[in-house]
Amino acid sequence: MKDEIKRRSDCPISYALEIFGDKWTLLIIRDLMFKEKKTYSDFLQSAEKISTNILADRLSMLECAGLVKRKVDKEKKSKYNYELTDKGIDLVPVLLEIVRWSAKHDKKTEAPKEFVDRVVNDSENFVKEIVKQLKGK
Amino acid sequence: MKDEIKRRSDCPISYALEIFGDKWTLLIIRDLMFKEKKTYSDFLQSAEKISTNILADRLSMLECAGLVKRKVDKEKKSKYNYELTDKGIDLVPVLLEIVRWSAKHDKKTEAPKEFVDRVVNDSENFVKEIVKQLKGK
DNA sequence: TAATTTCGCTTGCAAAATGCAAGATAAATA
DNA sequence: TATTTATCTTGCATTTTGCAAGCGAAATTA
Numbered sequence: 017m018k019d020e021i022k023r024r025s026d027c028p029i030s031y032a033l034e035i036f037g038d039k040w041t042l043l044i045i046r047d048l049m050f051k052e053k054k055t056y057s058d059f060l061q062s063a064e065k066i067s068t069n070i071l072a073d074r075l076s077m078l079e080c081a082g083l084v085k086r087k088v089d090k091e092k093k094s095k096y097n098y099e100l101t102d103k104g105i106d107l108v109p110v111l112l113e114i115v116r117w118s119a120k121h122d123k124k125t126e127a128p129k130e131f132v133d134r135v136v137n138d139s140e141n142f143v144k145e146i147v148k149q150l151k152g153k
Numbered sequence: 154m155k156d157e158i159k160r161r162s163d164c165p166i167s168y169a170l171e172i173f174g175d176k177w178t179l180l181i182i183r184d185l186m187f188k189e190k191k192t193y194s195d196f197l198q199s200a201e202k203i204s205t206n207i208l209a210d211r212l213s214m215l216e217c218a219g220l221v222k223r224k225v226d227k228e229k230k231s232k233y234n235y236e237l238t239d240k241g242i243d244l245v246p247v248l249l250e251i252v253r254w255s256a257k258h259d260k261k262t263e264a265p266k267e268f269v270d271r272v273v274n275d276s277e278n279f280v281k282e283i284v285k286q287l288k289g290k
Numbered sequence: 291t292a293a294t295t296t297c298g299c300t301t302g303c304a305a306a307a308t309g310c311a312a313g314a315t316a317a318a319t320a
Numbered sequence: 321t322a323t324t325t326a327t328c329t330t331g332c333a334t335t336t337t338g339c340a341a342g343c344g345a346a347a348t349t350a
Contacts, residue, residue: 023261024200024201024202025199025200025201025263026259026261026262026263027180027183027200027201027263027264028251028252028254028255028256028259028262028263028264029179029180029183029248029251029252029255030180030200030201031255031259031262032251032254032255033176033177033179033180034176037174037175037176037177037179038174038175038176038336039170039171039174039175039337040170040174042166042170042174043164043166043167043170046164046166055297055298056297056298056299057296057297057298062162063161063162063164063167064161064162064164064167065161067337067338067339067340068298068299068300068339068340069299069300069301069337069338069339070336070337070338071298071299072298072299072300092296092297092346092347093345093346093347094296094297094298094345094346094347095296095297095298095346096297096298103258106254106257106258107254109250109253109254110247110250110251110254111166113246113247113250114165114166114169114247115165115166116246117165117169117243117244117246117247118165118166118168118169119165120243121240121243122163122165122168124160124163125163125165125168126162126163126164126165127164127165175307176308192326192327193326193327193328194325194326194327204308204309204310204311205310205311205327205328205329206308206309206310206328206329206330207307207308207309208327208328209327209328209329210307229317229318229325229326230316230317230318231316231317231318231325231326231327232317232318232325232326232327233326233327291350292349292350293348293349293350294347294348294349294350295346295347295348295349296345296346296347296348297344297345297346297347298343298344298345299342299343299344300341300342300343300344301340301341301342301343302339302340302341302342303338303339303340304337304338304339305336305337305338305339306335306336306337306338307334307335307336307337308333308334308335308336309332309333309334309335310331310332310333310334311330311331311332312329312330312331313328313329313330313331314327314328314329314330315326315327315328315329316325316326316327317324317325317326317327318323318324318325318326319322319323319324319325320321320322320323320324
């Protein structure tokens with residue numbers, strides 16, 4: 017799975033979409049960023065029910081694109097832990113703005129109120145806090 | 154084309170992906186937001202070369218989802234102008250953060266330097282300016 | 291030590307989405 | 321009246337997705 021990501025243009029929006037322009041990739045990033053999930057089976061258990069082949073495909077693509085790193089677990093050699101790289105962590109502001117937008121426009125959103133409040137009223141510090149927590153690993 | 158958008162969960166990230174989680178939708182939003190494009194043929198001409206059936210599909214989906222409105226042109230009745238609704242305009246911060254991320258991580262980015270500078274150093278005012286300009290139509 | 295379970299995938303196949311080229315329709319222009 | 325402009329639609333081949341089953345290595349249980 018070493019398919020080069022094809023480039024349709026050098027537009028920054030297009031570049032981003034070539035990496036995470038699909039229905040699943042940002043959910044994996046979300047799980048790594050906010051839900052403290054880190055293994056293949058963690059991701060499988062999320063509410064949206066990604067299928068195993070898509071998950072494997074996206075994880076290897078994300079590694080290829082440099083947003084995620086796969087590491088062998090220290091205690092169990094048969095276990096892998098995925099974590100965000102700095103490039104992946106740099107998506108924190110993007111994800112937070114998406115949460116802000118959806119929380120505003122989706123009546124049924126389950127975005128936690130205190131999370132949304134911080135995004136709306138204290139976004140700069142909130143970003144820093146999350147980044148700090150992610151880097152301290 | 155009145156297909157209900159299916160909901161996999163009530164997660165805000167997932168909600169957003171159900172609307173713009175694909176390779177094309179945000180390019181149309183980009184064209185409306187930053188490039189002053191507004192017609193079907195404008196969108197067709199963008200560098201990424203969307204095909205006609207996909208464009209028609211996404212435009213009607215975006216109308217359905219309430220991000221875009223289609224209006225008959227005042228001078229030419231055979232012409233339609235698409236414009237962002239308030240819900241669409243609320244994506245400005247999301248797109249700007251994506252630009253910031255891609256400009257940082259894509260060596261070949263063509264993101265204009267002065268645009269990126271403002272996103273990085275004066276993002277709050279920059280958002281307001283763009284929003285104001287989009288609403289003044 | 292043998293059997294079972296966990297973990298991280300891969301494979302096969304049907305269904306859906308995409309990409310490409312051609313065509314259709316209605317209004318505007320020459 | 322003939323041509324061009326503008327916005328799509330259709331048909332079809334290719335690609336991607338979704339679902340279920342299977343597989344191999346390591347870890348756990350009996």
